[in-house]
Amino acid sequence: MSQPAPPATSPSALPNDPALDLTFAALADPTRRAILAMLLEDDMAVTDVAEPFSISLAAISKHLAVLAEARLITRERRGRVVWCKLDPGALRAASVWMQAFGQYEPVDLDQFERFLEQEFASETDGSRLVHTDK
Numbered sequence: 001m002s003q004p005a006p007p008a009t010s011p012s013a014l015p016n017d018p019a020l021d022l023t024f025a026a027l028a029d030p031t032r033r034a035i036l037a038m039l040l041e042d043d044m045a046v047t048d049v050a051e052p053f054s055i056s057l058a059a060i061s062k063h064l065a066v067l068a069e070a071r072l073i074t075r076e077r078r079g080r081v082v083w084c085k086l087d088p089g090a091l092r093a094a095s096v097w098m099q100a101f102g103q104y105e106p107v108d109l110d111q112f113e114r115f116l117e118q119e120f121a122s123e124t125d126g127s128r129l130v131h132t133d134k
Contacts, residue, residue: 019071023094026070031055032063039073039086046075046082 026032035049050060064084067073072090076083 017093020093020097022070023072023091026066026072027094029063029066032067035060035063035067035084036072036086039084043083043085046084049084 027036031053034053038044038049038052046061046064047057049064050057053060064073064075067084068075070090072087074085074087076085
């Protein structure tokens, strides 16, 4: 027997998306997330991006290449300087995918515990009929 298809809003209903995979892979690294946060402020030259990090310029360039491959940033040569710019719409697909998880209400475990205590209390004081099969 086949299982029903998940609802259209379900994350599992989305087809495999290599671009989404690249986005999440790029976001998995804390250095790349820090770079994206810096680029939120303004476009930056590669050397300015590298300045606050204690890694080589070559390592920063590799991080920028991953971000560019995921299309989270664009790079543009202006004379002898390479500038990096955040693509404002780049995270849209990832955001839409993650929003599907927001449809569930958080569970208040304290409230649930009080509910269970009330239910068990009402069963033990005889106010509730409990059916048993013999």
